[in-house]
Amino acid sequence: MGDKQTTATPLEKEQLLEALQRDDSTRSARGYRQRFSMSGDSVRLRPPGNKAEQAIEQENEQVKNQLLQQLREVPPQVFEHIVAALFTAMGYEAVAVTRRSRDGGVDVHATLVAGGVTTVPTSIQAKRWGTTKPVTVKVVRELRGTLRSGTQGIIVTTGHYTRDAPYEARENTLTPIHLIDGQLLADLLTEHGIGVQASRLSLLSLDLEALATITGRTESSVQDTATRASGSTQRRYYIEKMPSDRGRRLLDSIVTMTSLADGQPTWDDYVADFQQHFPTITRSDEARRRSRVLVSLGLVDIENDHMNLTLTGRQLLEDPSIDFLRSIFINRIAGAQDIQDLALSLTREQLRARLRTAPPAGLSPTQAALVEKWLHNLKPSDRSTGASRAQ
16 A cells, blocks of 8 residues: 555546446347446446356357357358358448459458548458368468458458467568457357347346435435435435444444455355454344445445445555545435535534434435434544454
């Protein structure tokens, strides 16, 4: 913690979110489970897939293997037209299968247009080969020898490449050659819907973050009321009891709880560790309820029964600051900003009396009192430099 933490700019955060969204979109189109879960500007790595997701991925892999087997059995001319259709779907222009007597080893010509400005002529070889016949360095060199200046080469095979072929293709002092093996070919065909069909079925997962916005309330309008009261369109969450009121500061407790979620433990394993660190919480259902505090604060998400640190959670572990935790609390918890504003002009006794009779819109007096108690324990004067991760 000796180095000053570097904070990403809004533009960098936006670019990161866009890149992660593209990754998830591509993986989904290719029949794989998504890597990330995103809610607003909160990003986390998804836990291992549940049984349904694993079964779907296995079935998708079988379909891709069947697709490759079918491609190996079609006539060479048909395979070349399939490759041409793929590159057309990928956005290449002027895609055309060459005449067989004049191809010079090239099966498909195409043009890559980058940003509507740069055009790159592309020559493509289609190798409808089996798994026992890999594409060698010799094939890479022969294609490179046919390319004109400024032209890139691509080899597409239904099989694979020898170990040294990729090194030859990536030689940066020579004309670039790009390699597509059978696995990538099947992924690309799947992504663009060539030779496969995708059916959609909603897969349900528990969303405790959504529940955290309505904890302790039954009216359907509570969320809208809390949002209007805060003067913001940001989603607001309700808070549970503090993890422990005995013998440790609130910051230390929250940092300990957050650190226990590192490594994506199952919720059952997390609760067992939680009870070891907070022995006064003897009931597992109570431990689960109090651990949901981390969801309300945006430090942890729970998916497929696994605890997952968010980027905010990791930031707290790297720099366990009472000011940072307090800012999270005020920004996310319903009524926190209103109560904080009142506290500036009232004594604590006056504030508590006010909340008993006139709590912020959307909160009951009991909830308002709980929020005030959290704020009191997160007051800036309670600065902590000794908070540390649980070992």
